[in-house]
Amino acid sequence: MTSIDKHFQEYFASVDKAGDDRCYLCRRTSSDVKTFFGFNEDGTPVNADEYGIEDVVLYKLDIMSYKGTRPVCAVCQLNFETIFMAGDHDCVEQVMREIENERDKLWPMDKRRDPDESSAPEE
Numbered sequence: 258m259t260s261i262d263k264h265f266q267e268y269f270a271s272v273d274k275a276g277d278d279r280c281y282l283c284r285r286t287s288s289d290v291k292t293f294f295g296f297n298e299d300g301t302p303v304n305a306d307e308y309g310i311e312d313v314v315l316y317k318l319d320i321m322s323y324k325g326t327r328p329v330c331a332v333c334q335l336n337f338e339t340i341f342m343a344g345d346h347d348c349v350e351q352v353m354r355e356i357e358n359e360r361d362k363l364w365p366m367d368k369r370r371d372p373d374e375s376s377a378p379e380e
């Protein structure tokens with residue numbers, strides 16, 4: 258099997274399990290990740306002339322990994338590496354539990370107001 262064949266096999270296996278071609282954790286598409294890092298769809302930098310980085314090219318393999326259980330984007334890889342380097346494994350688990358079980362605490366409905374409503378005088 259060539260490396261291209263292997264790459265596509267990993268890609269389709271991962272995307273098939275995830276249901277679509279987005280990061281399993283943050284739902285970003287490859288295009289979203291490129292935009293996040295300041296690159297155009299073709300992998301060339303946005304405003305390259307302005308920053309003097311016209312020689313920098315973002316490769317497809319730098320955007321999304323399909324080698325694991327689910328697709329994972331480079332943004333989440335970097336974010337989680339930072340969390341794990343800080344030794345915050347327990348905190349990640351706690352945050353996951355809060356997201357799963359404490360939605361009302363995280364996103365209280367009574368605190369939400371229409372922006373127009375908040376500027377209106379109370380009666």
Ligand SMILES: [Zn+2]
Nearest residue numbers: 280283330333
């Ligand atoms: Zn992600």
